[in-house]
Every structure is written in structure tokens, then in C-alpha cells.
Amino acid sequence: MLEAQWSRGNFVCVGLDSDVWKIPTKHIQHSKYMNAGGVQVVFNRAIVEATRDLVCAYKPNIAFYEAYGCDGIEALHRTIADIHAIAPDVPVILDAKRADIGSTNAGYVDAAFGYLHADAITVHPYLGAEALQPFLARTEKGIIVLCRTSNPGAGEFQDLSVNGEPLYRFVARRVASEWNKNKNCALVVGATYPDELREVRGLVGDIPILIPGVGAQGGDVEKTVSAGKDSCGQGMIINSSRGIIFASKGADFAEAARHETEKLRDLINQYR
Numbered sequence: 168m169l170e171a172q173w174s175r176g177n178f179v180c181v182g183l184d185s186d187v188w189k190i191p192t193k194h195i196q197h198s199k200y201m202n203a204g205g206v207q208v209v210f211n212r213a214i215v216e217a218t219r220d221l222v223c224a225y226k227p228n229i230a231f232y233e234a235y236g237c238d239g240i241e242a243l244h245r246t247i248a249d250i251h252a253i254a255p256d257v258p259v260i261l262d263a264k265r266a267d268i269g270s271t272n273a274g275y276v277d278a279a280f281g282y283l284h285a286d287a288i289t290v291h292p293y294l295g296a297e298a299l300q301p302f303l304a305r306t307e308k309g310i311i312v313l314c315r316t317s318n319p320g321a322g323e324f325q326d327l328s329v330n331g332e333p334l335y336r337f338v339a340r341r342v343a344s345e346w347n348k349n350k351n352c353a354l355v356v357g358a359t360y361p362d363e364l365r366e367v368r369g370l371v372g373d374i375p376i377l378i379p380g381v382g383a384q385g386g387d388v389e390k391t392v393s394a395g396k397d398s399c400g401q402g403m404i405i406n407s408s409r410g411i412i413f414a415s416k417g418a419d420f421a422e423a424a425r426h427e428t429e430k431l432r433d434l435i436n437q438y439r
Contacts, residue, residue: 168258168286169309169375172223173401178435179428180260180377181218182408183211183227183246187235189409194418203235204242210420211246212253214412217421218428219254224287224404226260226377247284258286260377260404264313265302266291272301280308287311289355289377292338296346306349309375314338314367317357317380336366343371353377356395358386358405365394373397377404381431388431392438400439407431 172178187203190210201209215225227246232239247259261283265275279288287309290302302310315325315335325335335356342352354371356364358380368376378395380386388405395403407427415423 168256169223169404170401171256176436177221177223177432178401178403178405179222179411179432180224180226180404180406181214181222181411181424181428182262182379182406183214183225183412184231184408185211185227185412186231189413191416191418191420194420202238204232204238204240207232207235207239207242208245208249210412211242212249213421214424215246215250215253217425218411219257221425221428221432222254222257224258224260225250225254226262226406226408228262228408244283251284258309259284260287260289260309260311261285262289264289264291266294267298268294269298269301272298276301276305280305287353289313292342296341299346303346303349303351306351308351309353310346310351311353311355311375311377312338312342312346314342314354315356315360315363317359317386319359321357321360335363336370339367339370343374347374353404355379358388358391358395361387361390361394364391368395368397368402373399373402375402375404377406379406379408381405381407381410388434389438392435396439403435405431405435 185207195209232243261279279285289311292312326333329337353375355377356367358378411424411427414427
């Protein structure tokens with residue numbers, strides 16, 4: 168699915184971090200009796216309908232749904248179903264950052280791919296390939312491994328030296344050489360670290376890279392594209408969340424989201 172979107176010049180991933188407290192509820196069609204999850208569903212559907220032809224993926228962060236218990240998880244389930252119905256050629260990345268021992272991961276796999284019907288998921292590398300096998304074995308799904316994250320404190324562990332190189336480089340090398348036997352792996356590298364992004368791209372070849380941090384977190388688009396593109400000028404899943412979905416607090420929130428998505432899409436292609 169990603170290759171089809173990249174061929175259309177779509178490299179923007181819209182992060183559906185749908186914090187209910189930031190949703191302009193007075194401007195969406197909902198009943199006053201609708202719970203928080205219902206508000207998320209209506210809001211997300213409007214965003215997807217407005218941006219579906221401009222994106223390469225959608226990435227709901229599970230935390231914003233788990234916060235509302237059963238209602239939130241059902242909202243996430245309905246949102247993913249809506250994306251598959253409205254934009255069937257656009258993959259859904261579940262940003263859940265899962266990792267545990269193998270038997271627990273089997274449960275996470277069933278939840279993410281069986282119940283929620285996500286197309287890909289983010290995972291931690293810390294427990295190693297043995298524990299991640301329930302994910303890695305799902306050849307039809309994308310397994311996106313955290314490598315160099317976008318947060319300011321990322322270097323506390325990720326910069327530690329392992330066999331003479333920073334840990335994030337070791338992770339990138341290991342995923343590319345050992346974990347990607349089914350050609351279903353990708354990596355997470357933040358746009359806020361363009362030098363490290365360039366290093367990782369050099370290590371992993373044309374493996375896809377999910378790149379958060381553009382928009383509200385301040386990642387530079389030109390540096391991101393220069394560092395993150397693969398040998399074909401593709402391979403990038405450039406995520407923006409708050410900068411797109413909360414671009415307006417008014418009745419034009421969906422139109423504003425489309426405008427910001429189109430602006431980012433055009434900027435990415437300008438620098439490719």
C-alpha cells in the first residue's frame with residue numbers, strides 16, 4: 168500500500184492523536200449524549216474524508232483512546248474501520264509501541280491485527296527478536312521498530328555506545344540485517360534528529376522509515392527529506408499530528424486539516 172501512495176507523491180502520515188479536550192466539539196455533528204469515544208469517531212471521520220487523497224498512512228496513537236476505557240477502544244476500532252472504508256488503499260499504523268515476552272506479544276498481535284485490524288504497529292526493540300517473533304512472523308503486516316525517537320531525552324539510552332557505536336545505530340543495523348527477513352520491517356527515526364536520520368538511512372538502505380516530529384515538534388522538512396529519502400527518493404512516512412488535525416478550532420477544522428496536509432505534501436515533494 169505504501170508504494171502505491173509514494174508513487175502518487177504522498178508521503179504525509181496524519182497522526183490521529185485525537186485528544187478530546189482539543190476537538191472543536193461545538194463544530195461537529197454529535198448528540199449532547201455522545202460519549203468521548205463517539206466524539207473521536209466523528210472528528211476522525213471528518214479528518215479522513217478531508218485528507219484521504221493526500222496521505223500515505225494514518226497513525227492513531229492508542230493512548231488517546233485507551234484513556235477513555237471501553238468507549239475509547241471502541242472508538243479506535245470504529246475509526247480504523249472508517250479509514251478502511253473511506254480510504255481502502257491507505258494503511259493504518261497503530262502507534263502502540265508494544266513489547267513484552269513472546270506469549271504476551273501474541274495477545275498484543277491479536278488485539279492490533281485481529282480486533283482492531285491495523286495494518287502496521289510500532290514496537291520496542293528492547294526485548295529482542297525472540298520476543299518479537301509474534302509480530303515479525305506476520306508477513307502481511309508492517310512492524311515498525313523504534314530506533315531514534317523524536318523526544319528531547321531520546322539520547323539517554325539511544326546514544327549509549329554498544330560495540331563501538333550508538334545504540335540507535337546498532338538497532339538499525341540489526342533490524343536491517345537480521346529482523347527483516349520477511350521484508351515487513353520499518354524503523355522510527357525522529358525528524359528532530361536529521362543527522363541521525365541520515366546515518367540510519369545509510370545503514371538500512373531502502374527500508375521504510377516512519378519519521379515523527381514534523382510540525383508541532385519542530386522538525387525541519389527540507390532536512391528531513393534530504394536525510395530520510397531512499398535511493399528512489401521515497402521510503403518516507405513523514406508524520407504530523409497536532410499540526411494537521413488541530414490546525415483550526417473553528418467549523419473549518421477539516422478544511423484546515425486538508426490545507427495543512429496539502430501544504431506539507433507539496434513541501435516534501437519540493438525537496439525530493
